Amino acid sequence: xxxxxxxxxxxxxxxxxxxxxxxxxxxxxxxxxxxxxxxxxxxxxxxxxxxxxxxxxxxxxxxxxxxxxxxxxxxxxxxxxxxxxxxxxxxxxxxxxxxxxxxxxxxxxxxxxxxxxxxxxxxxxxxxxxxxxxxxxxxxxxxxxxxxxxxxxxxxxxxxxxxxxxxxxxxxxxxxxxxxxxxxxxxxxxxxxxxxxxxxxxxxxxxxxxxxxxxxxxxxxxxxxxxxxxxxxxxxxxxxxxxxxxxxxxxxxxxxxxxxxxxxxxxxxxxxxxxxxxxxxxxxxxxxxxxxxxxxxxxxxxxxxxxxxxxxxxxxxxxxxxxxxxxxxxxxxxxxxxxxxxxxxxxxxxxxxxxxxxxxxxxxxxxxxxxxxxxxxxxxxxxxxxxxxxxxxxxxxxxxxxxxxxxxxxxxxxxxxxxxxxxxxxxxxxxxxxxxxxxxxxxxxxxxxxxxxxxxxxxxxxxxxxxxxxxxxxxxxxxxxxxxxxxxxxxxxxxxxxxxxxxxxxxxxxxxxxxxxxxxxxxxxxxxxxxxxxxxxxxxxxxxxxxxxxxxxxxxxxxxxxxxxxxxxxxxxxxxxxxxxxxxxxxxxxxxxxxxxxxxxxxxxxxxxxxxxxxxxxxxxxxxxxxxxxxxxxxxxxxxxxxxxxxxxxxxxxxxxxxxxxxxxxxxxxxxxxxxxxxxxxxxxxxxxxxxxxxxxxxxxxxxxxxxxx
Numbered sequence: 191x192x193x194x195x196x197x198x199x200x201x202x203x204x205x206x207x208x209x210x211x212x213x214x215x216x217x218x219x220x221x222x223x224x225x226x227x228x229x230x231x232x233x234x235x236x237x238x239x240x241x242x243x244x245x246x247x248x249x250x251x252x253x254x255x256x257x258x259x260x261x262x263x264x265x266x267x268x269x270x271x272x273x274x275x276x277x278x279x280x281x282x283x284x285x286x287x288x289x290x291x292x293x294x295x296x297x298x299x300x301x302x303x304x305x306x307x308x309x310x311x312x313x314x315x316x317x318x319x320x321x322x323x324x325x326x327x328x329x330x331x332x333x334x335x336x337x338x339x340x341x342x343x344x345x346x347x348x349x350x351x352x353x354x355x356x357x358x359x360x361x362x363x364x365x366x367x368x369x370x371x372x373x374x375x376x377x378x379x380x381x382x383x384x385x386x387x388x389x390x391x392x393x394x395x396x397x398x399x400x401x402x403x404x405x406x407x408x409x410x411x412x413x414x415x416x417x418x419x420x421x422x423x424x425x426x427x428x429x430x431x432x433x434x435x436x437x438x439x440x441x442x443x444x445x446x447x448x449x450x451x452x453x454x455x456x457x458x459x460x461x462x463x464x465x466x467x468x469x470x471x472x473x474x475x476x477x478x479x480x481x482x483x484x485x486x487x488x489x490x491x492x493x494x495x496x497x498x499x500x501x502x503x504x505x506x507x508x509x510x511x512x513x514x515x516x517x518x519x520x521x522x523x524x525x526x527x528x529x530x531x532x533x534x535x536x537x538x539x540x541x542x543x544x545x546x547x548x549x550x551x552x553x554x555x556x557x558x559x560x561x562x563x564x565x566x567x568x569x570x571x572x573x574x575x576x577x578x579x580x581x582x583x584x585x586x587x588x589x590x591x592x593x594x595x596x597x598x599x600x601x602x603x604x605x606x607x608x609x610x611x612x613x614x615x616x617x618x619x620x621x622x623x624x625x626x627x628x629x630x631x632x633x634x635x636x637x638x639x640x641x642x643x644x645x646x647x648x649x650x651x652x653x654x655x656x657x658x659x660x661x662x663x664x665x666x667x668x669x670x671x672x673x674x675x676x677x678x679x680x681x682x683x684x685x686x687x688x689x690x691x692x693x694x695x696x697x698x699x700x701x702x703x704x705x706x707x708x709x710x711x712x713x714x715x716x717x718x719x720x721x722x723x724x725x726x727x728x729x730x731x732x733x734x735x736x737x738x739x740x741x742x743x744x745x746x747x748x749x750x751x752x753x754x755x756x757x758x759x760x761x762x763x764x765x766x767x768x769x770x771x772x773x774x775x776x777x778x779x780x781x782x783x784x785x786x787x788x789x790x791x792x793x794x795x796x797x798x799x800x801x802x803x804x805x806x807x808x809x810x811x812x813x814x815x816x817x818x819x820x821x822x823x824x825x826x827x828x829x830x831x832x833x834x835x836x837x838x839x840x841x842x843x844x845x846x847x848x849x850x851x852x853x854x855x856x857x858x859x860x861x862x863x864x865x866x867x868x869x870x871x872x873x874x875x876x877x878x879x880x881x882x883x884x885x886x887x888x889x890x891x892x893x894x895x896x897x898x899x900x
Contacts, residue, residue: 201247202300206572209293212240213575216289220282229270229277237285238267244292246437248299249383255305256295259314263288266317275320284316287586290579361392364431366420367445372413374441381418387434392424421449509605512565519559520849524868526551527846531870556847567602570648570657573611574599577646580616584623590642591630592623597647603655607747610727611657614720618659618743619644621717626663626741636738638662655747666735668692693733697721725859730882748864748879756848756867756877757825760841762812765875767848767867768837772880774826776842781820792819794836801826804884805838809862827880835884850877 215237222229245260267285269275291313298305366388370381388394402415422431428446435444530548538544574596585592603611627633627642634640645660668689675681675695687695699718724731729747756767757776783795784803793800803824807813824836848867853860862883863876 198251201251202296204247205244205296205300208240208244209289209296210572210575212237212289212292213578215240216282216286217578219277220279220286223277223279223282231271234267234271234277238264238271241267241292242433243437244296246379249387250379251299252383253295253299255310256292256299259295259310260292262314262317263292266320269321281320284313284320286582288313288317290582293579361423361425363421363423363449364428365447365449366422366431367417367443368420368435369417369443370414370438371441371443374438375414379438379441384434384438385418385420388420388422388431391426391430391434392422394423395421507565509566512562515562516559516566519555519562520851522555522558523847523849524870526555527848527870528872529870552847563604566604566606568605568608569600569602570608571599573608573615574646574648576612577615577619580619581623581644584620588624589629590623590627591640592627592642592644595643595645597645598649601648601650601655603648603747607655607727610723611745614723614745615646615657615659617717617720619646622659622661622663622741622743626661626665628664632664636664657745657747658742660740660742662740665737665739665741666693666696666733667737671695693735696733697731728859728864728879754848754850754877755845757845758843758848758869758875759823759825759839760843761810761839762807763840764810764812765843765869765873766806766839767875767877768825768827768839768880769864769877770845772827772829774828774834777824777826777836779820779824784819794824796826796836799834801834801836802884803836803838806878806883807838807840809883825880827884829881829884835880837878837880837883848875848877 215233218233219229219237222233241260241264245257245264248256248260263285266275266288270277270281275281291309294309295305368381368384370379374381385394385396397419399417399419400415402417424430428448431446435442526548529551533544533548578594578596581592581594622644623642627644628636628638630640633642643662646658647660648655648657650656671692672681672687672695675692675698676683676685680695680698681687696717697720721731724745724747727747729745732744732746733741734744735741755770757770757773759766759768777794777796779794785793785795785800787793792803794803795801803819805819805822819838822838822840823842824838825842827835827837829835848869850865851867852865853863862879864879864882865877867875867877869875
């Protein structure tokens with residue numbers, strides 16, 4: 191990859207951070223409006239800077255469509271921060287949609303694909319409408335004085351500032367002296383793009399000082415030896431010029447002065463051969479603070495960078511390098527297990543020094559593993575912000591007002607999992623808006639607020655990641671779902687289904703409750719795609735719904751780790767591993783604690799509570815007939831909904847760290863099995879997914895009243 195490609199990639203990575211900051215700022219402003227609080231000027235400035243920075247970087251790469259849109263967007267934001275435009279709920283809505291469009295344009299530029307011109311034009315028209323409303327408001331608040339009768343007298347202001355004449359058009363001429371520092375080019379900026387933006391303000395003349403270039407033999411490509419003298423005739427204020435150079439603030443030496451008079455100006459006397467360094471040395475004077483623009487508000491991050499302390503340094507690493515390191519860590523853990531197993535097999539006594547060394551080896555391996563996994567871990571906040579945009583778009587298409595809230599944005603998930611969650615979450619959000627949340631009139635008639643509520647939350651539970659989409663809509667119309675399923679031939683006419691079975695019909699291929707195909711739904715592929723996508727991630731999906739109150743769709747995903755703590759057990763002579771995070775306790779019961787129920791099912795009595803027994807030997811086909819259940823050992827495991835099962839195993843060997851080896855690439859998804867591992871003796875052991883094993887046994891739905899998982 192060339193240096194230019196590296197810089198371009200860095201720009202788009204920085205755009206992701208800027209878009210995240212933009213979305214955060216706009217959400218804060220919207221929440222302040224809803225709460226009736228005054229707008230925070232620093233938040234408005236942060237939003238403006240984010241858009242302006244994207245525009246400046248896009249100009250460096252000649253992304254004209256992105257530059258034009260960002261320029262129009264920042265103009266509207268500048269009206270707000272200058273108090274020329276009042277921040278209202280409608281204005282905030284336009285800004286949020288403009289931020290969505292800006293993200294689209296960044297994505298299109300990154301992928302080298304043409305942007306959607308229709309949507310760009312639509313948002314631009316809404317931004318221009320804000321400008322027109324601002325101008326109408328200005329005319330209304332400052333009406334022209336009306337003449338009194340036939341004779342009208344209006345006082346005429348007289349200017350005695352003879353040093354700064356202006357022409358009838360209100361134009362003045364500025365002299366700009368510009369010297370780029372080396373770091374400006376290293377950041378991907380180019381003075382040509384700055385000059386191009388200046389030319390939009392008025393008539394521009396640029397001349398370069400080449401006197402510092404002594405010859406080809408002494409030319410240093412990493413050091414800028416050019417400076418520029420610029421003459422700009424414009425009716426725009428001086429602040430507009432400083433605004434253009436704001437993106438390269440700190441990366442150049444810049445001076446902007448007003449030309450004193452036409453007669454005094456001599457193009458030979460005011461050189462196009464002007465050197466800022468020499469000028470500063472000759473004058474040796476500090477610029478008048480009144481002649482300088484007010485400093486741009488800085489974020490905590492930029493302040494820390496300026497001071498040189500307190501900044502958190504980051505480095506961007508290719509994920510392939512991280513994956514290779516994770517594999518090495520896994521092999522290190524296996525090596526430690528082999529070493530321990532070999533010492534035991536050789537009957538070598540574990541002296542205190544040897545035992546301490548093995549423990550230290552294990553501790554170091556764990557620390558390395560946790561550090562490497564922290565590199566891959568990423569909060570779900572960017573994903574949630576993307577879903578907020580999907581909710582806004584779906585609300586616009588469906589003609590519904592939707593309030594989108596999030597919880598648990600700091601929950602960390604493996605980066606690859608986050609990327610693969612985009613499609614299923616998009617389908618769920620759209621279905622929640624289209625099918626779940628009622629139209630404003632129906633909500634009002636049901637005694638609800640006209641604005642629907644949609645909540646997206648994430649959390650870690652029992653060693654898994656739980657992501658839930660909750661709406662306060664009408665809930666699932668189960669009679670209608672069953673009727674449609676019968677008409678489509680998906681179930682028999684005389685079928686008697688439980689509520690959970692009816693809910694599961696929504697995930698069947700080709701099923702849809704939409705009466706007609708729309709931009710949001712109706713083709714019957716959405717929820718089926720969701721189920722398939724979640725299953726490919728080794729996860730499960732569940733629906734709980736209350737008619738009239740809303741629906742909750744839960745996605746349960748395994749943590750993508752390289753190493754986990756597991757309980758090594760024996761099941762009919764086969765070694766298996768149960769994740770420690772799912773185990774509540776281990777029990778060796780008395781015969782009186784095991785009870786037989788109708789249908790051949792068994793439950794375990796634990797502290798006046800009956801827990802279904804899952805014999806892993808029968809689940810995985812290791813034995814046809816159950817052993818004497820009173821002679822087995824039981825692992826009490828808990829699922830994401832706080833439901834318990836008792837996994838019956840023959841023996842418990844020990845607790846140890848094991849390396850996760852996925853099975854999907856070679857064997858596909860194996861029900862009841864999360865992954866595999868290599869033990870210290872070289873044998874392969876299956877890592878159990880306890881809940882999936884319980885569901886596969888057929889006992890869970892009969893004995894526990896919880897929503898069935900797919």
